[in-house]
Amino acid sequence: MTGLYFHIPFCLRKCPYCDFFSVEKNEGAVDAYGELLRKDLERAAANGWQGPVDTLFFGGGTPSLLAPGVVADLLQGVAKHFGLSAEAEISLEANPGTVDAQKLQGYRAAGVNRLSLGMQSLQPNLLAKLGRPHSVAESREAVRLARQAGFDNLSLDLMFALPGQSRTELENDLDALLEFEPEHLSCYGLTAETGTPLGEQVAGGKIVLPDEDLYAELFLRVDARLTAAGYRHYEISNFARPGYACRHNQGYWQRLPCLGLGAGAHSFVATGWGERRAVAADLDRYAENVTAGRDTAQTIETFDREGAMAEMLYLGLRTDRGVDAETFRAAFGVDLQMRYADAIARCDDMLVCEEGRWRFNIDGWLLFNTLLSHFL
Incomplete structure (x- = not known):
């Protein structure tokens, strides 16, 4: 096994553009979920998944709603049951407003060595358009605290091509992000996914996204600014300083084996021509299967x-x-x-x-x- 992914489906609230599986935070449910992941990890090891783990990713949802102690327990479980490579990349996604100095220091002490902050914009009006639950000040403070906690591999998220976004607003966001000197940037054009509130509003004509020409102009501007600043545009939506490309995602793009645990997680099994497996995006069903000691994933695609x-x-x-x-x-x-x-x-x-x-x-x-x- 090369990669291990934990899906943490809890959020403070659901963003209107997001089509990932997530539910609103419930303190008791978050704590109980950590124990379910620990048990599921043991089951996967007993059922033949083998290590060592080279890359590990806490994704969501909002993984920064997990207590550092839960993250530490899970990483200790991975080391015990699979083994962690000496140079393992261990990433955790965090949202500004859900982290403080103590939590970030706890994550770093637990072994997390790559932090991805979902700030999306550094302008209040654009954050409001995205329905983000944090402020610009919280984003800036999260970066400061992350550096203070010892994170020297920091990724920041940007969303562009927002409804009514001007070229100047994009430039302002790029200026602000580059001031932080992150090692990695993920820059996504906003899309209206089917089944999301944003998708419904766009389909109903209530919100208009940039047309193809403007989207192309903004995309090319992001590329030009970041490559000029020394970042390698190594994937459509991702930029990195030399040596800081996300190894976990690179494994995904190379079809390397990856075990996904948690409600809504996906796995890739590199047997034959390959097989993709998925865990149902249902917390109750996940809890029932883990408690019963059953395999939580089902095959969704077997490749020829x-x-x-x-x-x-x-x-x-x-x-x-x-x-x-x-x-x-x-x-x-x-x-x-x-x-x-x-x-x-x-x-x-x-x-x-x-x-x-x-x-x-x-x-x-x-x-x-x-x-x-x-x-x-």
């Missing part, structure tokens, strides 16, 4: 050769490393360029091959879904 080829392309082409032609040939016994000659031609000069690796340039990333459809 064609499906594995398509996923390697889909995931690899999201990154600046793209897809290595020799690796593709070794895995599937076919030449990538010959197999997808028509699709490659339709990408024009937006798909390039350098040193045996096929990758999209920045224009290709802008049209990612359209161009990728030629391969599928």
Whole structure:
């Protein structure tokens, strides 16, 4: 096993754009959930999942609603049942307003060595549009306290292409983020996901998102500002200082084995052509299965050769490393360029091959879904 993911589904409140599984915080439920994760971890080890763990990620939801002691117990359980690599990357997502000095120091002492802060914007009017439950002051304080606690691998989240967002507002957010000198930045264009309050408002015409031209302009501006500041644009939505790309997510894009625990979590099993498993996004059902000692995950997709080829392309082409032609040939016994000659031609000069690796340039990333459809 390379990766381990804990899904922590609790939030102070649900953001209107979010389509991840989450529920509003209940203090007793959060504490009980930590014990369920510990038991599920033991079951997974007994059922054949093997370590050591190279990357571990607490995602959500809002993992920073967990007490540091719960995080410490879980990490000790991982070390006991699977083993943690000496250089393991251990990430935890946190929202400003849910952390203080004591909590951040506790996470760091427990072994968390990478903190991801979901600030999204540093302007009050944009935070209000996103329905975020924290303030600009809380974001700034969270960064200060994180550094004070010893976090030297800090990732900050930015959302752009918001309803009515001006070019100046984007520049102001980028200015503010760069002042913090984070090691990593995740920058996501706002999308209206089906089934979310935002999705319903956009579908009903109550909210208008930027059109394709403005979205492209903002995306390219984010790229230009951050690359000029020394960040590597290593995946469509992610930028990092040298040596600080998120190893856990890189494992996902490379189809490396990953065990997901917790309600709503997903796993990837690298047997045959690969298998994806999911835990039901239902807290009561998760608790029942863990208490009964049952496997909490169900297989949702078993890949055949064609499906594995398509996923390697889909995931690899999201990154600046793209897809290595020799690796593709070794895995599937076919030449990538010959197999997808028509699709490659339709990408024009937006798909390039350098040193045996096929990758999209920045224009290709802008049209990612359209161009990728030629391969599928």
